[in-house]
Every structure is written in structure tokens, then in C-alpha cells.
Amino acid sequence: SQELEQSPQSLIVQEGKNLTINCTSSKTLYGLYWYKQKYGEGLIFLMMLQKGGEEKSHEKITAKLDEKKQQSSLHITASQPSHAGIYLCGADTSGGSNYKLTFGKGTLLTVNP
Template sequence: SQELEQSPQSLIVQEGKNLTINCTSSKTLYGLYWYKQKYGEGLIFLMMLQKGGEEKSHEKITAKLDEKKQQSSLHITASQPSHAGIYLCGADVDGGSQGNLIFGKGTKLSVKP
């Protein structure tokens, strides 16, 4: 089974609408990373969360970490076409001893103008 589950798998929203993407881990989270990827390209780092209850924002994107639920959410406010892409969560599930990350399958976001 997938260790890191993302939902939804894909999302189509109208420009200006808010949206939320979730990432749930089956293992203890020591760090949670959100990346954005354009099709077939590299990953662009968005945010890192380490502490339970931590919340970070950058421009119109906010990410939260719920340590008890082993879950993180990524919220985009007033979506724009520039937000379109694949959002990937990556998690450190071994306490950072080696720095390895496991990744979810990604959520594909399309924003209709």
C-alpha cells in the first residue's frame, strides 16, 4: 500500500476559487515537504513543515501539519492559472537520519480561466 496518500488525484477549479489538497502518511512524520511540478520537469520547493500544528504561508498558498492525524493540507486561496501543475508531498519518515524522503503520487491541479 502507498505510504503517502494524496487526495484528490486531480482537481479542476475555476479561477478565483479556493482549493485544498491533502497528504496522509501511514508512518510517523518527522518532516513534510510540499513541492510543485510542471509536467515532466523538476520539483519546485514550496514549504517545509516539521512541528505538529505548524502552519506556513507563501503568497496565496498555506500549508498545515496535523501531527496527530499524520496529515498535511495545502490550501490555495483565489486560485490563478499560474497555480496549475502537479503538487507533490514528500515526507521524512525515518527521523532525518539519512535525509530520505518518500513521495505521494501527486495531485494534478488545473485552473480554468
């Protein structure tokens, strides 16, 4: 089965600092999804990447998928306390049918004011 490794497991940064979270797969990724989760809440969709070399940005968050489609990174610029939470990467493991997601264990981000 496909496994997703996320690093780091946890991250503490000072407000205003930049940070990067990585997600690595043992197999080619058909679709790579980034979600954010806060305690007691559901997952919030951030971005989806599908093509090798693809990069998407929303506000201060940028996600990239490498050319080999086995590694993705999530970069936050000028972090704010509102960015705190658990970031999860999920991969489409339904062979491209686009419904079954396998998730990494998540990265816990703390942003100190």
C-alpha cells in the same frame, strides 16, 4: 515502509476559487515537504513542515501539519492559472536524518481561466 496518500488525485477549479489538497501518512511524519511539478520540469520546493500544528504561508498558499503529525493539507486561496501543475507531498523517511524523501503520487491541479 511509509506510504503517503494524496487526495484528490486530480482537481479542476475555476480561476479565483479556493482549493485544498490533502496528504495522509500511515506513520508519524518527521518532516513533510510540499513540492510543485510542471510537465518536463523538476520539482519546485514550496514549504517544509516539521512540528505538530505547524502552519506556513507563502503568497496564496498555506500548508498545515496536524498535531499528530500524520496529515498535512495545502490550501490555495483565489487560485490562478499559474497555480496549475502537479502538487507532491514528500516525507522524510530517514528517521529524522533529513535526507530520504518518500513521495505521494501527486495531485494534478487544473485552473480554468
